[in-house]
């Protein structure tokens with residue numbers, strides 16, 4: 342099918358060539374500027390009479406839709422409203438989100454996206470992204486082609502199989518919305534062009550009985566396919582991405598713990614890909630931990646770290662912190678001995694069963710011989726015995742950082758670092774106001790979901806949001822900017838470093854991470870460091886001549902482009918703004 346339109350940027354000016362007319366223009370979210378079209382443009386595009394007479398600026402349109410947004414009764418309705426706006430006029434949607442970032446991010450992303458995923462089938466209207474069903478594996482190539490993007494057109498593919506959505510588990514086909522949400526954050530934070538990212542759900546069935554028994558459920562209605570058939574489907578998908586979109590970075594999101602680690606290990610050396618829950622989370626949490634221990638005048642290597650929930654995120658976080666301790670001078674074994682991990686059966690130790698990816702954090706069984714618990718040691722016992730200085734929560738067990746546990750921890754150190762990272766808000770291991778109360782304001786806190794500042798003892802405590810949203814957009818942009826062929830550990834460590842450098846947690850009450858308000862600047866800083874690391878690692882296929890300028894120019898802004906009305910679009914569609922020279 343001939344192309345209907347094409348965006349290009351020449352000398353910093355974005356233009357869209359449009360080869361369709363009339364209602365076909367208004368039917369495309371990236372072309373529908375609504376009353377934003379001038380009268381001349383309306384005449385040239387066959388839009389006369391299809392729009393009300395007034396011509397609006399983008400600012401006027403934002404004002405109107407913001408009022409409509411404010412009129413929504415609850416967060417889920419706000420999500421649905423924004424979702425519909427994205428499918429109506431996508432540039433206006435991104436402008437609205439950019440202008441009201443702090444208010445909108447918790448709607449289009451965590452925590453509200455969690456509820457929207459759970460209610461996917463009842464709130465579904467217009468499909469967005471690609472739905473790949475294991476029952477139609479043979480149709481995968483056709484499905485990817487049907488999306489309409491050519492090999493040069495795609496920078497990013499975000500994929501989930503929906504088994505481990507946030508902390509709410511298996512959500513079947515509704516998981517597409519986490520991929521949509523992550524891409525919206527890529528665009529908002531790092532200026533990835535809205536057309537250059539594709540959200541994908543791999544629907545392999547669901548083990549969620551509520552979904553299987555819901556007559557309105559829109560996904561494949563059978564139990565999750567596992568084993569060889571699942572692996573073959575994932576392999577077919579990874580290969581199809583390489584063939585259809587050879588320059589795309591593949592972002593794995595919210596897979597179940599075993600598959601997440603296995604898939605990352607299988608593909609990280611095969612194609613440009615990373616796992617956000619393992620590596621993105623690790624980078625942001627390491628940055629928060631570094632800022633917190635610096636505020637105490639200590640090193641990471643000096644800490645005793647308990648990871649409550651040694652799953653996808655927990656083990657990723659431990660691995661990166663271990664690597665930082667090694668840089669600080671510890672041996673790998675010494676560094677690993679600074680961690681105590683807990684799974685659903687309590688402390689990981691060599692006398693109890695565990696999963697392969699957890700084994701390096703198993704404590705020797707001799708260490709626990711005198712402990713209370715007969716082989717199963719819960720968080721309270723671990724905290725009592727270990728006296729941790731850092732407590733990480735990636736368990737999705739709400740309230741598991743109890744008053745008794747937190748007071749016990751705080752009795753053993755001056756500034757306990759406590760990070761309840763589980764999302765959405767309903768899964769948080771503790772809420773900041775409680776943590777500050779139980780520790781008399783001594784705790785250094787980071788949470789996964791957003792929390793309002795807390796007033797205590799005359800101090801306002803701003804709560805750092807340690808959400809991978811602070812790093813994955815920059816990791817993506819950095820990798821895309823230099824067309825990296827892999828995402829290496831050093832690129833992830835560089836992302837953590839870039840965030841840590843932009844944090845100063847010295848003052849009492851200051852957050853241990855930059856605010857989400859600074860998302861765009863942080864993402865640009867992360868992208869520059871990630872791109873540089875990619876070049877140093879030899880995985881970049883082009884270099885940036887002026888990193889700051891080049892990254893800045895690559896970041897798409899939500900403004901209406903100059904319209905060029907044409908009869909047809911010339912192929913090929915190679916990107917016209919080259920960020921650097923071929924290496």
Ligand SMILES: NC(=O)c1ccc[n+]([C@@H]2O[C@H](COP(=O)([O-])OP(=O)(O)OC[C@H]3O[C@@H](n4cnc5c(N)ncnc54)[C@H](O)[C@@H]3O)[C@@H](O)[C@H]2O)c1
Pocket residue numbers: 505506507508509595597598617618622625649650651652653654655683684685686687734735736737738762763764765768788789790807808809810
């Ligand atoms: N802040 C962030 O950026 C961020 C990033 C990724 C994940 N998360 C959150 O972390 C949580 C876990 O996500 P995940 O992807 O790692 O899931 P996961 O299923 O891979 O890991 C959860 C782990 O918790 C363990 N667990 C379960 N019950 C437990 C209990 N009672 N005590 C101790 N451990 C227990 C499980 O054994 C598992 O190892 C989710 O809520 C998710 O939203 C946050």
Ligand SMILES: O=C(O)C[C@H](O)C(=O)O
Pocket residue numbers: 451506507508595617618763764789808809810
């Ligand atoms: O999606 C988020 O908010 C962060 C993270 O990827 C998660 O799974 O919780």
Ligand SMILES: [Mg+2]
Pocket residue numbers: 507594595617618
């Ligand atoms: Mg996730």
